[in-house]
Amino acid sequence: MEKKIFGKTLALQYLICLFFLLSQITGTSFSPFSDSSFSHPPSSSPPSNLHPSSSRASLRRILLGILFGSLTGAFASIVFLFSIRLFILFANRTPILKGPVIFTPKISPKSLKVIFPGNDESLQMLGSSPNGKYFKLALNNEVTVAVKVIESTYSSGSPGTNSNSWKRKVQRELELLAKVSHRNVMSLRAYVRDHDRFSLVYDYISIGSLEDAMKRVRLNRLRLGWELRHRIAIGMAKGLKYLHFEFIPRILHYNLKPTNVLLDEGFEPKLGDCGLARLVVAGVDSSISSCYVAPECFQSCRYTDKSDIYSFGMILSMLLTGKDPSDPFFMEEMGRGGLGPWLRHLQQVGEAREALDKGMLGEGEKEEEEMLMAIRIALVCLSDLPADRPSSDELEAMLTQLHSF
Numbered sequence: 503m504e505k506k507i508f509g510k511t512l513a514l515q516y517l518i519c520l521f522f523l524l525s526q527i528t529g530t531s532f533s534p535f536s537d538s539s540f541s542h543p544p545s546s547s548p549p550s551n552l553h554p555s556s557s558r559a560s561l562r563r564i565l566l567g568i569l570f571g572s573l574t575g576a577f578a579s580i581v582f583l584f585s586i587r588l589f590i591l592f593a594n595r596t597p598i599l600k601g602p603v604i605f606t607p608k609i610s611p612k613s614l615k616v617i618f619p620g621n622d623e624s625l626q627m628l629g630s631s632p633n634g635k636y637f638k639l640a641l642n643n644e645v646t647v648a649v650k651v652i653e654s655t656y657s658s659g660s661p662g663t664n665s666n667s668w669k670r671k672v673q674r675e676l677e678l679l680a681k682v683s684h685r686n687v688m689s690l691r692a693y694v695r696d697h698d699r700f701s702l703v704y705d706y707i708s709i710g711s712l713e714d715a716m717k718r719v720r721l722n723r724l725r726l727g728w729e730l731r732h733r734i735a736i737g738m739a740k741g742l743k744y745l746h747f748e749f750i751p752r753i754l755h756y757n758l759k760p761t762n763v764l765l766d767e768g769f770e771p772k773l774g775d776c777g778l779a780r781l782v783v784a785g786v787d788s789s790i791s792s793c794y795v796a797p798e799c800f801q802s803c804r805y806t807d808k809s810d811i812y813s814f815g816m817i818l819s820m821l822l823t824g825k826d827p828s829d830p831f832f833m834e835e836m837g838r839g840g841l842g843p844w845l846r847h848l849q850q851v852g853e854a855r856e857a858l859d860k861g862m863l864g865e866g867e868k869e870e871e872e873m874l875m876a877i878r879i880a881l882v883c884l885s886d887l888p889a890d891r892p893s894s895d896e897l898e899a900m901l902t903q904l905h906s907f
């Protein structure tokens with residue numbers, strides 16, 4: 503459309519020039535640039551009797567006319583195009599919505615009233631971080647949901663442009679996230695905006711997160727064998743593949759860690775909080791401190807799909823070893839350099855078996871072989887160079903094929 507407009511303006515510009523030229527040749531005053539001292543009265547000096555100096559002067563006038571005409575035309579075109587672009591941008595601006603936006607018939611707008619600020623005390627908190635809080639909430643019609651509350655840091659100041667552009671940005675992102683539909687990704691069911699606070703409604707998952715499950719495993723309150731851990735890893739890789747390659751536009755997770763992987767009754771994983779860290783001003787800074795963040799995010803603040811793969815590698819290492827990367831076992835003074843370097847060292851000296859979670863050992867030779875292969879996959883995901891890490895579709899294939907070795 504802009505091309506058409508540009509074409510039309512160019513044509514207009516040339517018409518102006520042509521008109522100006524003709525007016526100069528015929529001696530008609532057309533432009534503000536042709537003042538009376540420049541123009542010759544047509545009757546008093548016919549062109550045939552022109553002195554060479556006066557014909558040079560008229561040639562100069564014509565050239566000046568062309569130059570000014572072109573400049574005016576070009577300037578007018580730029581101003582015109584710029585105003586059209588501004589108008590289009592303004593017309594397409596996302597309106598800031600009021601009231602709940604619901605994407606499922608299971609939830610009624612009335613039942614979401616309890617989410618409004620001031621009621622936080624009465625809600626059961628599931629988790630909290632600088633990026634926001636998670637609450638458990640039973641709605642009127644007995645549907646239980648998990649509500650993530652995120653707030654703009656602009657809220658402390660007067661509600662200005664920054665705050666409004668943040669709200670529009672969040673709204674656009676949430677409309678996109680509501681379209682996400684995959685068994686391994688949490689679906690956004692509704693959201694409510696109140697001033698600078700967004701409450702995001704998801705299904706409540708009774709088992710909780712992978713972090714919750716692994717804590718119970720470490721306390722011997724839950725047994726999670728290799729088959730289930732393998733299934734969790736495959737499900738996560740499928741979720742990432744969907745976000746990176748199947749959903750348009752691609753979504754990067756930005757904050758993949760065990761607290762953001764929810765497990766349903768069948769231990770099928772669902773990636774939660776997809777893309778949210780990018781929306782919260784504290785998001786990137788607060789997740790930087792996490793052991794699950796790829797090194798390039800500290801060094802160059804560059805986040806790609808391969809950064810999500812690094813986080814996946816950390817989670818897979820955690821599943822295989824049963825160890826929490828923030829465990830004092832990996833403190834600097836212990837000289838192990840973190841979960842990744844420790845695992846790599848054992849792999850290089852041929853003692854990778856030592857790293858496996860003791861709770862999974864003794865499941866059979868075939869299973870142990872698979873676990874050792876999975877350690878190699880985790881280590882490729884933890885490569886320092888993003889280019890050396892597999893993509894999520896390669897990762898899914900590698901993990902699914904483990905059974906066939």
Ligand SMILES: Nc1ncnc2c1ncn2[C@@H]1O[C@H](COP(=O)(O)OP(=O)(O)OP(=O)(O)O)[C@@H](O)[C@H]1O
Pocket residue numbers: 628629630631632633634635636648704705706707708710711713714757760761762764774775789
């Ligand atoms: N849909 C859900 N159903 C049940 N429990 C949930 C759900 N979503 C989150 N949780 C609980 O909330 C916890 C995570 O809380 P939260 O996201 O605030 O912490 P975090 O992941 O460390 O922070 P952040 O993702 O903001 O960096 C999970 O470990 C889980 O126990």
